[in-house]
Amino acid sequence: MKSPREIINRKAKFEYHFVQQYDAGIMLTGTEVKSLRLGNANLSDAYCLFKNGELFIKNMYIAEYEHGTVYNHESRRERKLLLKKSELKKLERKVKEKSMTIVPYKLYFSDRGFAKVTIVLARGKSAYDKRDTIRERDAQRDLDRIKKSY
Secondary structure (H helix, E strand, O other): OOOOEEEEOOOHHHHHHEEEEEEEEEEOHHHHHHHOOOOEEEEOOEEEEOOOEEEEEEEEEOOOOOOOOOOOOOOOEEEEEEOHHHHHHHHHHHHHHOOHHHHHHEEEOOOOEEEEEEEEEEOOOOOOHHHHHHHHHHHHHHHHHHHOOO
C-alpha cells in the first residue's frame, strides 16, 4: 500500500539500471519535516555526492513551510544522509571504481516516524535501453487494454 506521504522519483527508473538499494536516514530541520508530512517535496533533480567520507543529497526540493517564521528552511539546501560507516565505504568505493552513481529514489516516513530516503546504486542507461523500456511499457499497456476488454 502506498503511503500518501511517499514521494517517488519516477524519472530515475527510466534513466538508470538499479543495482543495489539502501534506506538512509536524513538530517532535517523542524519546518522541513512539517513540509514533508504535507507531501511538499520533489526528488526529480536530486543527486547524491560524497564529501569527506559523508554522503549528502543535493538539490532535493522541500517547499518552505507555509506557517514557518523567520526560522523557515532553505528549499534546496544540502542535506546529510545517515548510513552505517561500512555501507558508506562500500558505496564510495563502488562509485569511484565503476561508472556508477547514487540516485535518491523514494522519500518516506518509517513506522517510527523518521524521514527516510531510499537511495539506489545505479548505472546509467544508454539510448537503446531507454527505447527498450518504452517499447516494453507500450506492449504491457496494450496487453492490459486487451485483458480489460474481455
